[in-house]
Amino acid sequence: MSIFESLTLAFKNIVSSKTRTLLTMLGIIIGVAAVIVIVGLGNGLEGYITESFSSMGTNTLTASVSARGSTRTLSVDDMYDIVEENSGYLDLCSPTVNMMGSVKIGSETSRTSVTGVSEDYFSIKNYTLSKGRGIQYSDIALRAKTCVVGAYVDMAYYGGSAVGETLRVGGQSLTIVGVIEQQSEELEEGGSDDCLFLPYSTAARLSGGVSSYTVTVRDESLIAEGKAALENALEDFFGSDSFYTVTSMSEMLETMTGMISILVAVLAGIAAISLVVGGIGIMNIMLVSVTERTREIGIRKSLGAKERYIMEQFVIEAAATSALGGVIGILLGYALSAVASKVVAGLMETALTVAPTVGAVGTAFGISVGIGILFGYLPAKKAAVLNPIDALHYD
Amino acid sequence: MSALIEFQNVCKYYEMGDTTVVAADHISFQIQRGEFVAIVGSSGSGKSTCMNIIGCLDVPSEGTYLLDGRDVGGMNKNELAEIRNELLGFIFQQYNLLPKLNLLENVEVPLMYAGISRSERRERAEAALGMVGLEEKLKHKPSQLSGGQQQRVSIARALAGEPAVILADEPTGALDSRTGREVLSLLQQLHAAGNTVVLITHDNTIAVQAQRIIRLEDGRVVYDGPSDAPDAVVTPRVAGTGGGAA
Numbered sequence: 024m025s026i027f028e029s030l031t032l033a034f035k036n037i038v039s040s041k042t043r044t045l046l047t048m049l050g051i052i053i054g055v056a057a058v059i060v061i062v063g064l065g066n067g068l069e070g071y072i073t074e075s076f077s078s079m080g081t082n083t084l085t086a087s088v089s090a091r092g093s094t095r096t097l098s099v100d101d102m103y104d105i106v107e108e109n110s111g112y113l114d115l116c117s118p119t120v121n122m123m124g125s126v127k128i129g130s131e132t133s134r135t136s137v138t139g140v141s142e143d144y145f146s147i148k149n150y151t152l153s154k155g156r157g158i159q160y161s162d163i164a165l166r167a168k169t170c171v172v173g174a175y176v177d178m179a180y181y182g183g184s185a186v187g188e189t190l191r192v193g194g195q196s197l198t199i200v201g202v203i204e205q206q207s208e209e210l211e212e213g214g215s216d217d218c219l220f221l222p223y224s225t226a227a228r229l230s231g232g233v234s235s236y237t238v239t240v241r242d243e244s245l246i247a248e249g250k251a252a253l254e255n256a257l258e259d260f261f262g263s264d265s266f267y268t269v270t271s272m273s274e275m276l277e278t279m280t281g282m283i284s285i286l287v288a289v290l291a292g293i294a295a296i297s298l299v300v301g302g303i304g305i306m307n308i309m310l311v312s313v314t315e316r317t318r319e320i321g322i323r324k325s326l327g328a329k330e331r332y333i334m335e336q337f338v339i340e341a342a343a344t345s346a347l348g349g350v351i352g353i354l355l356g357y358a359l360s361a362v363a364s365k366v367v368a369g370l371m372e373t374a375l376t377v378a379p380t381v382g383a384v385g386t387a388f389g390i391s392v393g394i395g396i397l398f399g400y401l402p403a404k405k406a407a408v409l410n411p412i413d414a415l416h417y418d
Numbered sequence: 419m420s421a422l423i424e425f426q427n428v429c430k431y432y433e434m435g436d437t438t439v440v441a442a443d444h445i446s447f448q449i450q451r452g453e454f455v456a457i458v459g460s461s462g463s464g465k466s467t468c469m470n471i472i473g474c475l476d477v478p479s480e481g482t483y484l485l486d487g488r489d490v491g492g493m494n495k496n497e498l499a500e501i502r503n504e505l506l507g508f509i510f511q512q513y514n515l516l517p518k519l520n521l522l523e524n525v526e527v528p529l530m531y532a533g534i535s536r537s538e539r540r541e542r543a544e545a546a547l548g549m550v551g552l553e554e555k556l557k558h559k560p561s562q563l564s565g566g567q568q569q570r571v572s573i574a575r576a577l578a579g580e581p582a583v584i585l586a587d588e589p590t591g592a593l594d595s596r597t598g599r600e601v602l603s604l605l606q607q608l609h610a611a612g613n614t615v616v617l618i619t620h621d622n623t624i625a626v627q628a629q630r631i632i633r634l635e636d637g638r639v640v641y642d643g644p645s646d647a648p649d650a651v652v653t654p655r656v657a658g659t660g661g662g663a664a
Contacts, residue, residue: 028530039518322514325475326528326575327503329496412475415514 026339029332033340037347047308048348050301051394055352055387056359057294062383063360065287067367067375069280076276082243083147084250085119086236086257086269093266097257099223102236105256112249114241117141118233120226126219127191128180134212135176137192137219139226139233145171145203147239155186155201162222169225170197174205175216190219193229197221246271291383295390301348302394309341309402320406321414334407341399342392349391353384420487421448422582422614423472428481430467430637441467443637444481449616451582454609456617456628456645464637466587469618473506473585474498486582503531507576511588513568515560521547521571522556528579546574550604566597573604584608587618602627622651 037044088097099118106116120139125132144150145157153174162169170192177185185199206215227233240249250271257267313320320333360377367375430442442464449455459465470476471483474490475498483490486505493501507528508514515524525543534542547553550570560568569589576584586605590598602624609615609629617628625631626645633641633650643650 035518318514319516322516323527323531324499325473325502325508325514327499327531327579329499329531331496332531412470415475415510 026335029335029339030343032336033343036340037344043308044344044347047305047344048301048351050297050304051345051348051391052301052352052355054294054297054301055349055391056355057297058291058387059353059356059379059383060359060363060377061290061294062287063356063377063379064363064367065283065290066380067364067377069283070378071375072279072283073276076272076279080148080239081271081273081276082240082246084238084240084246084253084269084271086238086253086267088234088236088257088267093261093263095261097260097267099233101260105253105260106238109249109252109256112240112245112252114239115143115147116236116238117144117147118223118227119144119235119237120223120230120233121235122193122226122230124193128176129190131180133176133180133217135173135217135219137221137226139223139230140220141223144220144237147237150206151204152201153204155199157201158220158222163224166224166228167222168195168197169200170219170221171201171203172199172220173203173216173218175210175212175214176219177202178210179212179217192219192221195225195229197225243273246273250274298390298394301391302345302398305341305345305395306398306401309337309399310405312340313337313402313406316406317409317414317417320409321411321417324409324411325415330407333409334403337403337406338396338399341403342395345395345398346388346392349388352391353388356384356387420484422451422453422486423447423449423616424482424484425468425471426482426484428471428478428483430464430471430476431479440637442471442478445634445637445639446481447632447639447642449614451614452609452612454606454615454617454629455632456619456625456630457632457634458619458622458625459634460620462636463634465618465620465634467637468634469585469587469616472583472616473508474502499531503528503579505582507579507581507584509569509572509576509584509586509589511591513560513565513572513592515568515571515575517560520557520559521552521563521574524560524571525575525578528575532579542578543574546578547571549577550574564597565593566600569593569597569601570604573601573608577608582614584613584615585618586615588620589617590619590621590624598624626651 102118103116106113117140122137122139126135126137140158141163142158142160145152152171154177155171157171158169161167172185177183181188185202188199189196190199191197203218210216223233238253240246250269254264254269257269258264261267323333356379360379363377364375367377425445425447427444427446428442429440429444432439432441445464445468457465457468467476471478474485477483477491477493485501488501490498490501516527519527522540522543525546526539529539529542544553544556547556550573552567552570552574555563560571563571589601589605593601605615605617606627617625619625628645630643631641631645631650632639641650
C-alpha cells in the first residue's frame with residue numbers, strides 16, 4: 024500500500040465530513056492567517072520607516088546640546104569651528120531651532136512645523152526651491168524677519184502665490200521669500216510639505232537659543248567615524264560627556280527596525296499559540312474519529328492491514344487536515360493583508376503595504392503540517408494498537 | 419501432504435479478574451484442503467475462540483496451531499496481519515463492509531493491503547463481484563443493498579484474495595431463511611469449486627450443510643465426524659467442568 028493510496032483515503036475521509044473538518048481546521052486557519060498578517064504588517068512598517076528615514080538623509084548626525092550646569096556654553100560659532108576642525112569627516116552644519124506654537128496666517132491658525140535653520144540646511148536636506156529664494160547668510164546675520172514655506176502652505180493658504188506675503192510666528196511678523204518644491208506625493212496637513220523655515224538667529228531670539236545642530240558627514244560610510252569625531256570634540260569642549268548627545272539617522276533606523284523585529288516576533292509568537300491550540304483540536308477530533316471508526320479499523324485489520332498501514336492512514340489524515348487548514352490560512356492571510364493595507368493607508372494617511380513574506384508563508388505551512396503529524400501521532404498510535412477481535416465487536 | 423489446518427492440544431485461557439476462564443481445552447483436529455467443515459456449538463462452547471485462532475486474530479495460550487504448515491503461535495502482530503491477508507478470507511455475520519466505500523472499493527481492500535497494483539485489483543474485484551452476481555452494482559454503497567446482497571459482497575471480498583481458507587462466522591445469522599439458504603448454497607458452490615470452507619455456527623440445521631461437523635462443548639471437542647452420521651447433531655451431554663467463554 025503506497026503513500027499515494029493513504030493520501031487518497033485521507034482526502035476521501037476529509038471530504039466526507041466537511042463541516043467537522045472545517046471546524047477542526049479553524050484553529051490552524053486562524054493561527055496561520057494571524058502569523059502571516061502580523062509578519063506582513065511588521066514588514067510593511069519596517070519598509071515604511073526605512074523609507075522615511077532615508078528621505079531624511081542617512082548621512083546626517085544630530086547633536087543636541089544641553090549646557091545646563093556646564094561651566095561653558097557652546098555658541099553657534101564654537102560649533103562651526105568644531106565642524107571646520109573635523110572637516111575630514113564632517114561637511115555641512117546647520118543649527119536647528121524647533122519652535123512650538125502655532126503659525127498665524129491672516130485670521131487662520133495652522134499647526135505648520137516651524138524650524139530655525141542656517142543657509143546650509145536646504146543643501147543638507149536636498150531641498151530645492153520652486154519659487155523665490157532660500158534662507159541666506161545675510162538673513163541670519165541680520166536676523167531678518169523672513170521665512171521660506173513648504174508647498175502645502177503655499178497652496179493651501181495663498182493659492183500658490185505666497186512669495187511676498189506675511190504671516191506671524193510667535194507674535195513676530197515674517198515675510199515669505201521662497202517656496203520649497205513639493206516633497207511628498209500628496210499635499211496634506213501635517214505632512215512633510217506643511218513646514219516653515221526661518222533664519223535660526225531670528226528663531227533663537229523668539230524661542231530662547233540654539234540647542235540642536237544638524238551635521239552631515241562627507242560620505243555615508245563615514246557616519247560612525249564622523250559621529251565619534253563630533254563626540255570627541257564636544258567632550259573636549261565641555262570636559263565631560265554629560266552635556267550633549269549625538270545621534271545618527273542610520274543608528275536610529277537600526278534601533279527602530281530592531282525594535283519592530285522584536286515586536287513582530289513577540290506578536291507572531293502569540294499568534295502561533297493558536298497553531299498549538301489548533302493542533303490540540305485536531306488531536307481531539309482524531310481521537311473521537313478513532314473511537315467512531317473502531318469497527319472499520321477492526322475490519323481493515325482482519326483483512327490484513329498491518330499496524331503501520333492503520334497508523335499511516337490516521338497520521339496522513341491529520342497532516343492533510345492541518346495542511347489544508349494551512350493553505351486556507353495562507354489565502355486568508357493574504358486577503359487580510361490586502362484589507363489591512365487599505366485600512367492602515369486610510370488611518371495613517373500614508374501608504375503602508377502589508378506584505379506577507381515568502382519565508383513567513385513557508386514557515387506557517389510547514390509548521391501546520393508538522394503540527395498535524397505531531398498531534399495526529401497519538402490518535403494514530405491508539406488506532407494502530409487496537410485488538411482486531413475487540414475492534415470487530417465494537418458497536 | 420500435511421493438513422491445511424492443524425490444532426494440536428490448543429488451549430486458550432482468559433484472565434477475568436481473579437479467575438482464569440478456560441475457553442479452549444486441549445482441542446485437536448485437522449482439516450484437509452478442499453474440506454467443508456462446520457464448527458458447531460452453543461454460546462460459550464469455545465467456537466468463537468476457535469474461529470479467532472483459525473482466523474489468526476488470536477494465538478493459542480498453549481498447544482500448537484499450524485496453518486499451511488506454519489506455526490502461528492509464535493508470530494507477531496504484523497506477521498499475523500500478513501498471514502490473514504494471504505491465507506484467509508473472512509465472512510462475518512454482520513457483513514462488516516466499509517460503509518463509505520462502494521462495492522468495488524470494499525472488495526479491493528484486502529488486495530490493496532496485499533500490495534496488488536491498481537489495475538489488477540480492479541480486475542479481480544470485478545471478477546469476484548461477478549461470481550456472486552453483483553456485476554450490475556459495482557459503484558453502489560453497501561447501504562443501498564439488501565442484507566443478502568451485502569453478504570454476497572463480503573463473500574466476494576473473501577474470494578478476491580484467493581485465500582487458502584474461507585472462514586465464515588455465522589454467515590446466515592442476520593439473514594432470513596430464504597436468503598440464508600442462498601448464501602449457504604453459494605458456500606457449497608465455493609466448496610465444489612475446490613475451496614476449503616470452515617463454517618462457524620450454533621445452528622445444527624446449517625451445520626449439516628457441511629461435509630463434516632466438529633462439535634464443541636465447554637471448550638472441548640465432543641464430536642468430530644461426517645455430518646450425516648446419526649449422532650452428528652445429537653450428542654449426549656458430558657458433564658463439563660469450568661465455564662466456557664464465547
